Amino acid sequence: GQNIDQPTEMTATEGAIVQINCTYQTSGFNGLFWYQQHAGEAPTFLSYNVLDGLEEKGRFSSFLSRSKGYSYLLLKELQMKDSASYLCAVSKEAGTALIFGKGTTLSVSS
Amino acid sequence: DVKVTQSSRYLVKRTGEKVFLECVQDMDHENMFWYRQDPGLGLRLIYFSYDVKMKEKGDIPEGYSVSREKKERFSLILESASTNQTSMYLCASSASGGTYEQYFGPGTRLTVT
Numbered sequence: 001g002q003n004i005d006q007p008t009e010m011t012a013t014e015g016a017i018v019q020i021n022c023t024y025q026t027s028g029f030n031g032l033f034w035y036q037q038h039a040g041e042a043p044t045f046l047s048y049n050v051l052d053g054l055e056e057k058g059r060f061s062s063f064l065s066r067s068k069g070y071s072y073l074l075l076k077e078l079q080m081k082d083s084a085s086y087l088c089a090v091s092k093e094a095g096t097a098l099i100f101g102k103g104t105t106l107s108v109s110s
Numbered sequence: 111d112v113k114v115t116q117s118s119r120y121l122v123k124r125t126g127e128k129v130f131l132e133c134v135q136d137m138d139h140e141n142m143f144w145y146r147q148d149p150g151l152g153l154r155l156i157y158f159s160y161d162v163k164m165k166e167k168g169d170i171p172e173g174y175s176v177s178r179e180k181k182e183r184f185s186l187i188l189e190s191a192s193t194n195q196t197s198m199y200l201c202a203s204s205a206s207g208g209t210y211e212q213y214f215g216p217g218t219r220l221t222v223t
Contacts, residue, residue: 030209031209033211041216041217042114042214042215042217043200043214044214045211045212045213048209048211050209087152087153089153091209094207094208094209095141095160095206095207095208095209097143097155097158099155100145100152100153100154102151102152103152103153
């Protein structure tokens with residue numbers, strides 16, 4: 001079967017660093033996506049990892065370990081606007097639909 | 111900029127009605143998807159289409175059908191709406207030929223009473 005796990009909720013303060021973990025067990029693997037979704041809005045693309053290692057993009061970084069079935073999204077210098085849900089999604093095969101985790105709701109306080 | 115639009119942001123229908131949700135994308139994407147999103151359950155795939163007139167069932171196709179007569183348009187049909195179909199419906203599209211990000215529409219919040 002397919003399983004993608006991530007924490008349901010996390011809290012952090014402005015200026016801090018937070019790491020959102022995602023573990024997956026799928027019958028195929030062709031890459032892992034992270035999306036951000038603000039309340040009442042559509043998910044927007046943050047990052048894509050297909051090879052092991054860290055991908056950095058400004059304040060956001062994403063890491064992948066294929067052997068461990070593990071990824072994390074690292075958010076630095078947190079801002080209030082980073083309060084959102086963060087969705088981990090796996091592509092099993094090129095050209096097919098993504099399998100989404102249930103999302104992690106991050107609340108950033110001042 | 112990729113744009114995915116959905117016909118309504120909010121929709122209220124009665125039990126038993128036939129409901130059409132429309133999605134249009136302007137980037138000539140081959141792949142289009144319909145998801146529903148419910149609290150605690152995340153995004154679940156209903157149907158996807160990889161070409162005109164082609165469709166594949168997702169994880170929860172029961173009670174739904176789809177239509178893709180033109181490349182840019184993908185419609186979700188609830189044949190006879192039921193209260194358990196009250197949900198947020200999200201359409202997405204992506205390019206084909208590899209693994210590409212999906213672009214999402216703003217969503218339609220459907221309430222069935």
